[in-house]
Amino acid sequence: MRTTLFALGTAVLVAAAAPVLADRPLPPITNDAVSKECGECHMAYQPQFLPRASWRKMMDTLPDHFGEDASLDPVTAGNIRRYLEDNAAHTKGNSWARKYTRARANGAPLLRISDTRHWRHEHDELPxxxxxxxxxxxxxxxxxxxxxxxxxxxxxxxxxxxxxxxxxxxxxx
Amino acid sequence: MIRFTALPVLAVLSVLVVPAVAGANPGRDAILAELSAQAKDQASGFAGFDAGRGDVLFRHRHTGGKPATPACTSCHGPSPIQAGETRAGKVIDPLAVSRTPERYSDPEKVAKWFRRNCNSVLGRECTAREKGDFITFMTSQ
Known part of the structure; x- marks a missing residue:
């Protein structure tokens, strides 16, 4: 009986903990081109931090990427674009991805994660x-x-x- | 007896051989040969690459490119033997071959970064002579 209760208790605990564990941390980047090409100049940001429209604009404007030419060959660019769009912030994503679905200013998609409302809110206590x-x-x-x-x-x-x-x-x- | 005499001979040989191996790189040689052929096609008076011209190209503040990157040194820093830093704060390995021996040996990587950085800094493609001068300068550093 004790064993059964213990097993039951464990099952309940696991069930309660599972959504939290599955939710965090963000999944690691599993696309080699994304890790390499994005990571050559800056940390390769997890795509969940910007919505699809932002990544689309990002990949459409690589020849002037934050003031630098970051152009890629078409095959690599297509591969990266697919991964970023497939893993973008989304209302059906995990609790982190859901917070970054709104990233627009004056109707245009934001390109800097640090310009999003949620990011600014999370960092507003920093001097x-x-x-x-x-x-x-x-x-x-x-x-x-x-x-x-x-x-x-x-x-x-x-x-x-x-x-x-x-x-x-x-x-x- | 042979053992004792062979040792100093080997020591002398290794001193002679090691610097030659460190300087030579088949990938880089092939890239420079290709650039040299292109440079001859682009200008009839081409008489070889020049490290001094590469040095000037590296340090010059250009005006045709993007405002944030007027010179190579904007990100690579003033010294080829020291690391640079991207505008996003990531360390860039030194450009000098003496510090980063694998530099200028992968044709795709070389093409990608000249395409991007010449556009960012000069606002145009670099000529084959400019690319060859640049690599020749960095190989001498």
Whole structure:
């Protein structure tokens, strides 16, 4: 009886925990072209951080990508475009992907994740100095503070921010 | 007895052979040969690549390209033997062959980055002579 109860209890626990475990972290990027080509100049951002319309515009404007020519051969570009669109932020996605489905300004799709309303809300408590710190330098470097970013882990308890005298401070402290 | 005399001979040989191996790279040689053929087609007076011209191309502030990247040094930094950084904050390995030996040996990679970066910095394609000069300069660094 005790064994049965224990088994039942475990099953309930697993069932309760499963959606959370399945939800987080974001799935790792499994397309080699995306990891390589996007990752050559900046961290390869998980496609769930922008909706499909943003990725479409991104891939349509690679010859002027944030002020640089990031053009690709058509075969590689097509492969990357498919992966980004298939894994974009979506109302039926996981709890992270659902938060980034609205990314427009004046009707046009946003291209910077850091311009989205949800991203700005999540980072509004940070002082300006955090961004200009030499260890951070750019909002493009998610992994400067989100130490699990490349693996898709953006949980608050895995965030560190620049502290005084070259130290890091755990964000949840 | 043979063993004792062979050692110094081997030591001398390795000193002679190692620098030659480090400088030579079949992939890079093939890329330079192809660029040289193109440069002859593009200009009748072409008389070989020049590291000095490559140095100038690398450092010059150009005006025809995109505003954020007026020079190669905008991202690669002023010294070819030191690392650079993309505008998004990612480290770029040094351009000098002495520091990054695999540079300029993969034709697809070379074509991709000259296509992108000449457009970003100069606002046009680079000529075959410019590309050859650039690689020749970086190989000398």
């Amino acid at each position: 300006k100095e955090a961004w200009s710190d030499p260890r951070v330098r750019s909002k493009a470097r998610c992994d400067a503070c989100h130490i699990g970013a490349k693996a898709g882990d953006y949980e608050e308890d895995n965030v560190r921010v620049p502290g005084p005298n070259n130290t890091w401070i755990n964000w949840d402290d």
